[in-house]
Amino acid sequence: MPRYQQLANELAGMIAQGALRAGDRLPSVRQTCQSRGLSAATVFQAYRLLEARGLVQAAARSGYFVSAHAGSAQSPTRPSPASDAAPHTISEQIFELLQSSRERGLLPLGSAFPATELFPLERLRLALGAGMRKLEPWQISAELPLGLETLRRQIALRYLRLGLRVAPEDIVITNGALEALQLCLQTVTRPGDAVLVESPCFYAALQALERFGLKAIEVPTDRAEGADLQAMARLIAQHRPRACWLMSSFQNPLGCTLPPHKKRALVALLEAEDVALIEDDVYAELHHGADPALPAKAFEQRGGVMHCGSFSKCLAPGYRIGWALGGRWAPQLQRSKLMSSLSSSLPAQAALAEYLQDGSFDAHLRRLREALARQMRRMAAALAQHMPAGSRVSEPAGGYFLWLELPDGCDSLALLPRAREQGFSLAPGPLFSAQGEFAACLRLNCGHPWGPAWETAIAALGDMARAQLAQR
Amino acid sequence: MPRYQQLANELAGMIAQGALRAGDRLPSVRQTCQSRGLSAATVFQAYRLLEARGLVQAAARSGYFVSAHAGSAQSPTRPSPASDAAPHTISEQIFELLQSSRERGLLPLGSAFPATELFPLERLRLALGAGMRKLEPWQISAELPLGLETLRRQIALRYLRLGLRVAPEDIVITNGALEALQLCLQTVTRPGDAVLVESPCFYAALQALERFGLKAIEVPTDRAEGADLQAMARLIAQHRPRACWLMSSFQNPLGCTLPPHKKRALVALLEAEDVALIEDDVYAELHHGADPALPAKAFEQRGGVMHCGSFSKCLAPGYRIGWALGGRWAPQLQRSKLMSSLSSSLPAQAALAEYLQDGSFDAHLRRLREALARQMRRMAAALAQHMPAGSRVSEPAGGYFLWLELPDGCDSLALLPRAREQGFSLAPGPLFSAQGEFAACLRLNCGHPWGPAWETAIAALGDMARAQLAQR
Numbered sequence: 001m002p003r004y005q006q007l008a009n010e011l012a013g014m015i016a017q018g019a020l021r022a023g024d025r026l027p028s029v030r031q032t033c034q035s036r037g038l039s040a041a042t043v044f045q046a047y048r049l050l051e052a053r054g055l056v057q058a059a060a061r062s063g064y065f066v067s068a069h070a071g072s073a074q075s076p077t078r079p080s081p082a083s084d085a086a087p088h089t090i091s092e093q094i095f096e097l098l099q100s101s102r103e104r105g106l107l108p109l110g111s112a113f114p115a116t117e118l119f120p121l122e123r124l125r126l127a128l129g130a131g132m133r134k135l136e137p138w139q140i141s142a143e144l145p146l147g148l149e150t151l152r153r154q155i156a157l158r159y160l161r162l163g164l165r166v167a168p169e170d171i172v173i174t175n176g177a178l179e180a181l182q183l184c185l186q187t188v189t190r191p192g193d194a195v196l197v198e199s200p201c202f203y204a205a206l207q208a209l210e211r212f213g214l215k216a217i218e219v220p221t222d223r224a225e226g227a228d229l230q231a232m233a234r235l236i237a238q239h240r241p242r243a244c245w246l247m248s249s250f251q252n253p254l255g256c257t258l259p260p261h262k263k264r265a266l267v268a269l270l271e272a273e274d275v276a277l278i279e280d281d282v283y284a285e286l287h288h289g290a291d292p293a294l295p296a297k298a299f300e301q302r303g304g305v306m307h308c309g310s311f312s313k314c315l316a317p318g319y320r321i322g323w324a325l326g327g328r329w330a331p332q333l334q335r336s337k338l339m340s341s342l343s344s345s346l347p348a349q350a351a352l353a354e355y356l357q358d359g360s361f362d363a364h365l366r367r368l369r370e371a372l373a374r375q376m377r378r379m380a381a382a383l384a385q386h387m388p389a390g391s392r393v394s395e396p397a398g399g400y401f402l403w404l405e406l407p408d409g410c411d412s413l414a415l416l417p418r419a420r421e422q423g424f425s426l427a428p429g430p431l432f433s434a435q436g437e438f439a440a441c442l443r444l445n446c447g448h449p450w451g452p453a454w455e456t457a458i459a460a461l462g463d464m465a466r467a468q469l470a471q472r
Numbered sequence: 473m474p475r476y477q478q479l480a481n482e483l484a485g486m487i488a489q490g491a492l493r494a495g496d497r498l499p500s501v502r503q504t505c506q507s508r509g510l511s512a513a514t515v516f517q518a519y520r521l522l523e524a525r526g527l528v529q530a531a532a533r534s535g536y537f538v539s540a541h542a543g544s545a546q547s548p549t550r551p552s553p554a555s556d557a558a559p560h561t562i563s564e565q566i567f568e569l570l571q572s573s574r575e576r577g578l579l580p581l582g583s584a585f586p587a588t589e590l591f592p593l594e595r596l597r598l599a600l601g602a603g604m605r606k607l608e609p610w611q612i613s614a615e616l617p618l619g620l621e622t623l624r625r626q627i628a629l630r631y632l633r634l635g636l637r638v639a640p641e642d643i644v645i646t647n648g649a650l651e652a653l654q655l656c657l658q659t660v661t662r663p664g665d666a667v668l669v670e671s672p673c674f675y676a677a678l679q680a681l682e683r684f685g686l687k688a689i690e691v692p693t694d695r696a697e698g699a700d701l702q703a704m705a706r707l708i709a710q711h712r713p714r715a716c717w718l719m720s721s722f723q724n725p726l727g728c729t730l731p732p733h734k735k736r737a738l739v740a741l742l743e744a745e746d747v748a749l750i751e752d753d754v755y756a757e758l759h760h761g762a763d764p765a766l767p768a769k770a771f772e773q774r775g776g777v778m779h780c781g782s783f784s785k786c787l788a789p790g791y792r793i794g795w796a797l798g799g800r801w802a803p804q805l806q807r808s809k810l811m812s813s814l815s816s817s818l819p820a821q822a823a824l825a826e827y828l829q830d831g832s833f834d835a836h837l838r839r840l841r842e843a844l845a846r847q848m849r850r851m852a853a854a855l856a857q858h859m860p861a862g863s864r865v866s867e868p869a870g871g872y873f874l875w876l877e878l879p880d881g882c883d884s885l886a887l888l889p890r891a892r893e894q895g896f897s898l899a900p901g902p903l904f905s906a907q908g909e910f911a912a913c914l915r916l917n918c919g920h921p922w923g924p925a926w927e928t929a930i931a932a933l934g935d936m937a938r939a940q941l942a943q944r
Contacts, residue, residue, distance in 0.1 A: 010637070019628060019639060025831070027633040034763065035635025104610055116609040125604045128819055132597045137588040138576055140790045156491060161499040163507025165482070167491060175647050175813050182812070191663055191685065207811045213663065291506065318612045318818035339679045340654070341647050345817035346790035347600055359497070 003038060004045035008053075011046070015055050015070050026056060026064040107457050110425035112252070113317060114400050114447025118371055120364050124316055124351055127358075131350030140346065145338040147173025147323070148349040154356035155309070155323055164298055172324050172337045173344045177282045177310035180324035181245065182208055183336045184306040187329050188276040189214055189242045196235060196244035196275070198227055200403075200432030200441070202252045205245050205280070209434075216434040217241055223394045223403055226251060226258040229265055236273050243276040249293035250283035253432050253443035254403045255396025263296040271304040276329065278306045282322070285314040285365055287398040288373035303328030311352055314365065319348040371449070372400045378450040379458065386462030388469055400447035406465050409472045410440040418464050424457040475510060476517035480525075483518070487527050487538055498528060498536040579929050582897035584724070585789060586872050586919025590843055592836050596788055596823055599830075603822030612818065617810040619645025619795070620821040626828035627781070627795055636770055642802050644809045645816045649754045649782035649794035653717065654680055655808045656778040659801050660748040661686055661714045668707060668716035668747070670699055672875075672904030672913070674724045677717050677752070681906075688906040689713055695866045695875055698723060698730040701737055708745050715748040721765035722755035725904050725915035726875045727868025735768040743776040748801070750778045754794070757786040757837055759870040760845035775800030783824055786837065791820040843921070844872045850922040851930065858934030860941055872919035878937050881944045882912040890936050896929040 001009075014020045027035070032043045047064050050056040055070040139148070146152065152168035159166040174180040181204075189195060191213030197205055199218035209216045217239050220228045227246060235241070248266070249257045258266060270277045279296050287293055297307040306329060310322035321344060326333030337343075355361065379402055383393050390407035406412070412428035419426045427445075429438025442461075448454070473481075486492040499507070504515045519536050522528040528536045611620070618624065624640035631638040646652040653676075661667060663685030669677055671690035681688045689711050692700045699718060707713070720738070721729045730738060742749045753767050769779040778801060782794035793816060798805030809815075827833065851874055855865050862879035878884070884900035891898045899917075901910025914933075920926070 014632075014637070017639075019625070019637075020632075021625070024625075024629060027635075031633045032635070035633070035766070116612050119612075121604075121609075121612060125601060128600045128604060129597060132600060137593075140588050140591075140593060144790075153491070153493070153496075157496060160486075160492075161503045161507070163499075163504070165486070175817070178812075178814055186683070204811075204814075211658070211811060294507070318616075318815075320813075320815065320817040339676075339683060340650075341792070342650055342676075343790075343792065345647070345792040345820045347819040347823065348817045351819065 004042045004049065007032075007036065007038065007043065007046040008049040011050060012053065012055055015066055020066050022066050022068045022070060024066045025062070026066070028063050105423070106420065107424035107453055108448065109419070109445055109454075109457055109461075110427035110443070111445050111447075112427075113445075114313070114372070115449060116317065117449070118368055118447070119315065119317060120355075120360070123360065124319075124355055127354040128347055128351040131352075131354035132347055134354070135346070135350055144343045144346075146171065146334060147344055148346070148353055150357070151321075151349050151353035152323075154353055162292060162294060162298065164295075166325060170325055170330050172326065172334055173349060174308075174322045174324055174337065175341060175344050176312055176320040177280060177308050177322035178204055178208075179341065180308035180310070180322045181205065181278065181280060182212075183333055183340060184276075184278040184308065184324055184326070184329075185209070185212055185214065185243065185245070186340070187326065187332045187336050188278075188306075193243070194239040194241040196232060196241045196246070197434075198246050198251065198254075200253055200429065200438050201245075202247065202280070203431045206432075206434050215239075218434060219244075219246075221251070221254060221256065223254045223256055225262060226254075226256040227262075227266065229262065229269060232266075233269060233273075236269075236275060241275055243278055244270055245278040245280065247280045247283070248296045249281060250286060250396055250399030250401075252283070252399070253401055253427070255394045255399055255401050257293055257397055258296070260294060263294070264299040267296050267299040267301070267305060271300065271302050275304075276306060276327075277304055278308065280308050282308070282310040282313050283399040284309065286369060286372060286400065288369055288376070289397060293398065297325070297327075300327065306333070314368065315355070315361065316348070316352060319352065320345065321348050321352055369398075372398075372447065375448065375450050376400065376402065376446040379444060379446045379454070382455055382458040383444075386459045388462065388466045391465075400445060402444045402446055404442045404444055406440045406442070407469060408440055410465050410468050412439060412442050414468065415442075415461070415464055419457075419461065422457065422460045422464075424460075426461075476514045476521065479504075479508065479510065479515065479518040480521040483522060484525065484527055492538050494538050494540045496538045497534070498538070500535050577895070578892065579896035579925055580920065581891070581917055581926075581929055581933075582899035582915070583917045583919075584899070585917075586785070586844070587921060588789065589921070590840055590919070591787065591789060592827075592832070595832065596791075596827055599826040600819055600823040603824075603826030604819055606826070607818070607822055616815045616818075618643065618806060619816055620818070620825055622829070623793075623821050623825035624795075626825055634764060634766060634770065636767075638797060642797055644796050644798065644806055645821060646780075646794045646796055646809065647813060647816050648784055648792040649752060649780050650676055650680075651813065652780035652782070652794045652796035653677065653750065653752060654684075655805055655812060656748075656750040656780065656796055656798075656801075657681070657684055657686065657715065657717070658812070659798065659804045659808050660750075660778070665715070666711040666713040668704060668713045668718070669906075670718050670723065670726075671907075672725055672901065672910050673717075674719065674752070675903045678904075678906050681717075687711075690906060691716075691718075693723070693726060693728065695726045695728055697734060698726075698728040699734075699738065701734065701741060704738075705741060705745075708741075708747060713747055715750055716742055717750040717752065719752045719755070720768045721753060722758060722868055722871030722873075724755070724871070725873055725899070727866045727871055727873050729765055729869055730768070732766060735766070736771040739768050739771040739773070739777060743772065743774050747776075748778060748799075749776055750780065752780050754780070754782040754785050755871040756781060758841060758844060758872065760841055760848070761869060765870065769797070769799075772799065778805070786840065787827070787833065788820070788824060791824065792817065793820050793824055841870075844870075844919065847920065847922050848872065848874065848918040851916060851918045851926070854927055854930040855916075858931045860934065860938045863937075872917060874916045874918055876914045876916055878912045878914070879941060880912055882937050882940050884911060884914050886940065887914075887933070887936055891929075891933065894929070894932045894936075896932075898933075 029043045056064045152171040156166045156168045194215045198221040297305045307325040392405040394403040427443040429441030430436040501515045624643040628638045628640045666687045670693040769777040779797040864877040866875040899915040901913030902908040
């Protein structure tokens with residue numbers, strides 16, 4: 001085949017696959033000559049052939065562009081690359097299972113995110129432009145490892161409302177709470193160390209431990225009042241952990257909240273044993289009642305608590321802005337941030353600083369909390385109606401997750417493909433355990449406005465669970 | 473002291489320190505009662521006392537605000553927390569030295585960043601709003617671990633202009649090139665592995681190796697033509713490294729570029745020895761001549777090259793958007809991204825996708841390249857005039873760094889505090905070496921428009937170097 005045809009076919013293939021799309025400019029003839037080692041005549045011939053096939057059009061002095069109707073209408077979906085790679089661990093296998101159920105068409109019963117429509121996206125968009133306009137040029141090009149000072153001050157003011165006096169200089173802005181967690185872990189642990197986590201606990205924490213070569217020590221956790229402190233004390237004596245990672249309020253997945261006296265006792269225990277508490281408090285603003293939940297951080301005596309927050313769940317999904325307070329490890333945490341990612345994306349920081357300054361955050365939070373509480377009530381009612389006898393459901397005072405314990409004999413992992421056929425996703429219990437426990441449990445997302453599709457999905461889930469029990 | 477006075481004094485202290493500033497709202501009386509366990513009367517008394525002192529003002533139905541003229545005019549600067557923490561390694565010590573010379577008032581001769589005014593910040597700001605407006609709601613709340621498809625397609629089109637056929641699905645958007653580097657390292661190494669790096673090399677790479685428990689094997693590197701491949705082959709036989717991290721074009725700090733035949737030989741060597749090449753190509757777009765430098769990636773036969781790029785140096789400082797191509801490790805790289813940070817900040821991605829689509833990137837790059845080349849010529853001329861005899865200066869074909877080798881006997885670390893006194897920062901040679909070599913060398917930043925202040929700084933640097941030589 002002549003070389004011009006080879007080139008034309010290759011480009012036609014990219015157009016067919018959607019890698020090149022309507023309006024895209026082809027590389028210039030000069031660029032293509034250089035990059036392929038072809039003569040200009042050959043490249044011109046290839047481009048003219050594509051033009052003759054109706055795939056590209058020449059524009060005077062601007063080169064060649066892909067035609068409006070060339071190629072596939074849809075974006076191509078290649079087979080998931082995950083299938084090529086052998087996962088190393090059980091938690092990764094389970095995680096890939098979960099990923100595969102994250103398709104757009106599915107009702108997000110297993111998702112970790114609330115509905116987009118609950119957030120003030122248009123106001124945030126306006127705040128992006130306004131916030132960036134206010135930056136001085138040096139702020140744009142300089143490394144700002146701790147993050148924008150205006151944003152750190154707004155976060156310090158939120159702490160002050162809880163009675164916590166936090167200096168803006170002690171706050172490190174991170175790429176979401178996930179980076180905050182990782183920076184905290186890296187600051188206080190070395191590979192091989194043991195780390196206490198709740199059981200069940202948020203799967204991303206288990207993955208982070210795996211990634212840093214840390215050993216997860218699972219603490220039995222009550223679905224109403226959180227971690228069992230007696231058990232924790234025994235596990236500390238046995239495993240000498242360096243850190244404890246937990247969510248003290250509206251925990252993911254249980255929704256549990258440690259009562260204030262347990263938060264105080266937790267901090268006292270960990271400070272006495274020299275175990276760093278990494279408190280992941282990303283649902284803090286989502287209390288359904290009028291009063292906020294005080295973080296465990298409020299009870300520290302010796303700076304033993306690292307506190308992580310985020311705007312992803314309460315204000316700005318996709319902006320990926322979280323933060324961490326390092327307690328007595330603050331200097332090391334700051335160095336860790338500098339070495340790990342220099343700084344966080346400036347536009348998102350500027351937008352949040354601008355939005356928080358204008359004072360409408362509280363009104364948004366009131367609406368959001370009411371919506372989440374309402375949706376949770378609706379889902380709890382549907383579960384009461386549709387689940388088999390013997391099922392139990394958590395009763396969180398905040399957040400947007402319900403934890404469903406189906407009767408023994410139900411297998412949540414086996415429900416996953418069936419739910420997918422019925423058009424909804426699920427987050428099965430074993431995802432939330434390093435040992436793969438909680439086989440009969442599911443985390444359910446109440447972060448979306450209730451409607452018939454949700455009622456139908458819950459009814460279908462009940463039927464599927466009963467069918468499993470019938471087959472025992 | 474009565475409790476209301478204690479509270480008032482505490483708040484007055486925060487106002488004096490700038491933690492609370494003009495216009496900030498104090499926590500509501502109700503919030504403060506709850507958070508401090510005080511009666512409403514006590515809190516009111518405290519607030520009225522602050523009002524009487526002129527520090528706060530009450531606004532009808534909105535609570536109390538810090539008065540316009542209360543507090544310090546300036547943001548408080550606390551002593552750097554770095555001084556509290558014992559650095560663990562020599563490279564950290566050096567790094568902290570460098571940090572301390574990054575003050576705003578200093579002429580940024582040692583900085584790693586070009587001048588803000590060289591970038592189309594206003595157009596990017598407009599692209600932020602426009603790009604976010606075009607997103608569909610599901611794109612905002614969903615996890616998009618690979619990054620926005622529109623942005624990945626634009627990056628694929630840039631590769632195509634170099635003759636590289638890259639599928640958008642194989643690109644992972646990262647939080648700057650620094651995350652790209654770390655994800656690549658984590659994908660192909662385990663703690664304890666050896667990794668080849670150039671000598672000298674960019675200090676952030678040395679820090680990343682330290683952080684992941686990897687051993688840096690330094691490859692002698694020519695200041696014109698890059699890594700010594702014979703030496704590299706010997707080091708591979710000796711140390712069996714798992715990866716090689718290098719900058720193949722316009723390297724930081726030398727400015728060197730491997731000629732195409734050396735890039736081809738490098739890839740052949742590494743693929744034959746099963747050493748992953750992590751190619752950091754963040755200066756790729758900053759070629760001073762008309763023709764781009766082809767990356768080593770273009771010569772791979774077996775997918776052995778991971779290619780990292782960034783918009784931070786050529787388009788959008790502060791946006792923290794980079795990317796990585798995983799080569800044959802693409803599936804593992806994607807999983808690594810998902811587990812490490814879920815996804816990158818959406819507003820920055822949307823803005824860049826929008827900007828790249830509108831087609832003005834090339835015109836911006838032409839202006840930027842011309843400015844950098846011009847500034848580099850001016851600085852080279854000033855160095856020729858002012859440096860002591862026996863000094864040597866690199867002659868890069870791109871980027872914005874010059875590498876200055878002062879005569880033996882000069883000590884660049886000792887120059888640092890003197891330069892600071894004279895009002896400019898420096899990046900001393902030992903920063904760029906795991907062994908602390910290159911004592912007589914400096915990396916100089918030509919990324920700023922030339923002017924008398926720069927001429928003066930270079931002249932002062934020459935005087936300081938001569939003074940060192942005179943004391944030998």
